[in-house]
Amino acid sequence: MFSQLKQRFGSPLSVAIVALIAVWLIGLVILPQLIMVNYSLKPNLLPGEIGGVQDQYTLSNYATLFNNTIHLSIFFKTIWSSVLVTFLTLVVSYPLAFYLAKVATPRQAALCLLLLIIPFWINEILRTFSWYIILAYKGPLNALLLELGLINRPVRFLSGDGGVLIGMVYAYILFMIFPIYNAIESLDSNQIKAARNLGASWLRTHYRVVIPHAKPGIATGCIMTFMLAAGSYAVPALLGSPGSRWFTQIIYNWFFEGGDWNQGAAYAFLLLIICIGFIALVMKVFKVGLGDIAR
Amino acid sequence: MDRSVHLNNAIMRFGEFTAVEKMDLKIESGEFFSFLGPSGCGKTTILNMISGFLEPSEGGVYIGDQSMAGVPANKRPTSMIFQNLALFPLMTVAENIEFGLEVRGVSKAERKKTSDRLLELVALEGSGEKKVSELSGGQKQRIAIARALAVEPQVLLLDEPLSALDLKLRQHMRTELKEIQRKTGITFIYITHDQGEALTMSDRVAVMSAGKLQQVADPITLYREPETAFVASFVGENNAIPCRVLESSEGYAVVDAGSLGSLVGRIKRPIMPSVSATLFVRPEGLKLGCEGEFTLSATLAEVNFEGSYLTLTASLANQQVVAIQLRANQYNEAMIAGSALTLSFDRQDAIVIAGEANDV
Numbered sequence: 053m054f055s056q057l058k059q060r061f062g063s064p065l066s067v068a069i070v071a072l073i074a075v076w077l078i079g080l081v082i083l084p085q086l087i088m089v090n091y092s093l094k095p096n097l098l099p100g101e102i103g104g105v106q107d108q109y110t111l112s113n114y115a116t117l118f119n120n121t122i123h124l125s126i127f128f129k130t131i132w133s134s135v136l137v138t139f140l141t142l143v144v145s146y147p148l149a150f151y152l153a154k155v156a157t158p159r160q161a162a163l164c165l166l167l168l169i170i171p172f173w174i175n176e177i178l179r180t181f182s183w184y185i186i187l188a189y190k191g192p193l194n195a196l197l198l199e200l201g202l203i204n205r206p207v208r209f210l211s212g213d214g215g216v217l218i219g220m221v222y223a224y225i226l227f228m229i230f231p232i233y234n235a236i237e238s239l240d241s242n243q244i245k246a247a248r249n250l251g252a253s254w255l256r257t258h259y260r261v262v263i264p265h266a267k268p269g270i271a272t273g274c275i276m277t278f279m280l281a282a283g284s285y286a287v288p289a290l291l292g293s294p295g296s297r298w299f300t301q302i303i304y305n306w307f308f309e310g311g312d313w314n315q316g317a318a319y320a321f322l323l324l325i326i327c328i329g330f331i332a333l334v335m336k337v338f339k340v341g342l343g344d345i346a347r
Numbered sequence: 348m349d350r351s352v353h354l355n356n357a358i359m360r361f362g363e364f365t366a367v368e369k370m371d372l373k374i375e376s377g378e379f380f381s382f383l384g385p386s387g388c389g390k391t392t393i394l395n396m397i398s399g400f401l402e403p404s405e406g407g408v409y410i411g412d413q414s415m416a417g418v419p420a421n422k423r424p425t426s427m428i429f430q431n432l433a434l435f436p437l438m439t440v441a442e443n444i445e446f447g448l449e450v451r452g453v454s455k456a457e458r459k460k461t462s463d464r465l466l467e468l469v470a471l472e473g474s475g476e477k478k479v480s481e482l483s484g485g486q487k488q489r490i491a492i493a494r495a496l497a498v499e500p501q502v503l504l505l506d507e508p509l510s511a512l513d514l515k516l517r518q519h520m521r522t523e524l525k526e527i528q529r530k531t532g533i534t535f536i537y538i539t540h541d542q543g544e545a546l547t548m549s550d551r552v553a554v555m556s557a558g559k560l561q562q563v564a565d566p567i568t569l570y571r572e573p574e575t576a577f578v579a580s581f582v583g584e585n586n587a588i589p590c591r592v593l594e595s596s597e598g599y600a601v602v603d604a605g606s607l608g609s610l611v612g613r614i615k616r617p618i619m620p621s622v623s624a625t626l627f628v629r630p631e632g633l634k635l636g637c638e639g640e641f642t643l644s645a646t647l648a649e650v651n652f653e654g655s656y657l658t659l660t661a662s663l664a665n666q667q668v669v670a671i672q673l674r675a676n677q678y679n680e681a682m683i684a685g686s687a688l689t690l691s692f693d694r695q696d697a698i699v700i701a702g703e704a705n706d707v
Contacts, residue, residue, distance in 0.1 A: 242429045248400075248421045249421070249425070250421075250494070250498055251422070251447050251450045251451060252421055253421060260446070
């Protein structure tokens with residue numbers, strides 16, 4: 053691979069490219085992670101005790117989670133809710149992605165994409181706050197639903213997981229739409245016509261032709277959305293209630309309120325392991341390989 | 348079973364643009380019917396109207412005696428062979444063929460029976476478990492045919508399906524398509540810009556230009572008796588000599604072809620004197636020497652040997668370039684560029700059509 057680079061860019065530039073990648077990978081990804089692994093395997097000690105008899109490798113930080121039923125339930129709720137967010141985002145995104153890729157005229161598609169992207173020029177905190185206002189007990193959404201007669205009294209959107217779910221679906225929708233859109237766009241439109249022509253209903257055309265083709269895109273979107281949801285901090289912090297805490301908030305608390313980095317690191321790794329496990333599962337279910345996703 | 352297709356004054360507009368002008372055309376049950384025309388003439392739009400991917404802006408489509416108005420594409424008794432075939436790459440060959448049956452809820456055993464039978468019909472027995480990507484171009488072609496036939500359509504629509512194949516295979520597939528059509532009795536509607544394909548396979552051909560039907564006829568009539576200047580120049584090779592009508596009577600017209608003198612050709616219907624017209628003579632209608640009724644002197648420009656025949660290109664006294672087709676054994680060494688030639692033709696072999704050939 054290096055010889056290919058050398059052929060294309062010449063020696064000095066190739067060395068620089070490889071060096072930059074190495075610095076990024078080793079210095080900014082691998083080393084910090086190793087430091088965190090090291091933290092997570094050691095007890096939380098006072099500065100004076102570091103290097104002393106108590107400074108020994110232990111799994112006790114990892115065990116903490118399994119001994120704390122509240123933390124454990126939040127942990128699983130976070131995973132489950134992230135699955136739900138991923139599923140809801142997929143349900144919302146797939147029709148939209150199909151419309152953009154195969155139904156809309158190029159003009160309509162461009163306009164739609166612009167409308168989807170513009171809100172993302174505003175930072176996540178502000179966008180999430182706007183949902184806070186929309187979903188508030190005396191907010192515009194409740195007012196609208198009351199006006200339409202769909203509800204008798206205002207709904208407390210923000211007290212359960214509802215607000216968090218809505219906020220996250222909105223926050224991560226682009227990460228789902230784009231991979232699916234790309235995948236569907238590469239489908240030859242004649243394949244859809246052929247399926248219709250052979251008598252397939254719309255549902256079956258999607259199930260047998262469009263979705264199998266878009267599978268790598270769907271898997272990529274699901275993985276990204278799930279990772280972002282499980283690792284989200286701002287949305288649950290703003291739209292959640294004490295009853296709907298996210299596991300990331302507990303990790304945050306260990307680090308910055310409990311001052312126990314070792315414990316926080318262990319929790320963070322448990323989340324990471326579960327997330328990787330989830331990705332592996334999704335890839336198995338969708339029968340896609342790493343190569344399909346990188347495409 | 349009535350497998351006819353009737354375009355009942357169908358019009359297709361896209362905004363301001365009229366892709367297909369008012370068309371009233373009946374394609375007979377079990378006919379091999381071709382639409383022939385240059386790209387962009389609206390022939391694919393017609394296919395889309397019959398298959399249900401487009402609804403005509405006005406008028407209607409009938410299959411048998413059933414109106415297709417409001418019948419969606421997946422409920423019509425048609426099936427289509429696409430230009431790029433559009434086989435499903437993620438399915439096996441058998442799954443491709445069986446797709447239309449799967450959709451209709453046919454049992455697995457029944458489906459297998461049909462796909463085996465069709466694989467045999469297209470001479471690809473035992474390829475059912477292969478992936479589409481493992482097939483050659485010609486094999487893919489046959490699978491596309493088998494897939495389209497599996498749903499037992501009343502009408503098979505073919506959208507330039509042979510255009511991606513090489514010459515030999517294309518010629519072979521022509522015979523095969525014709526054979527399949529004969530065996531199944533299905534109405535074939537074939538779209539092509541290749542006149543060779545249209546002429547060799549079809550019972551009747553509709554020549555189209557700019558959304559309009561120019562002429563609908565069997566291939567021989569189309570070649571011998573073109574009705575419009577477009578048909579005369581689009582179907583087969585033709586030499587078009589611009590002229591002005593002097594008088595017309597009894598199936599013939601006398602024309603003034605400027606420096607070429609006055610010539611005579613056949614006409615379908617009388618043309619008013621002094622109307623500008625075109626006299627068409629096929630390359631095989633021009634003879635070498637002066638045994639024909641009308642002689643033209645020319646200068647030889649080029650000799651092209653094409654196997655069984657020979658094409659000469661020559662320029663006439665008015666600088667117009669014409670092609671002459673000879674049998675290969677008529678070649679002699681004196682045929683070199685720049686030499687003088689005498690050409691002649693009989694009035695039987697010339698056709699006069701009002702209008703100019705470059706109107707096309």
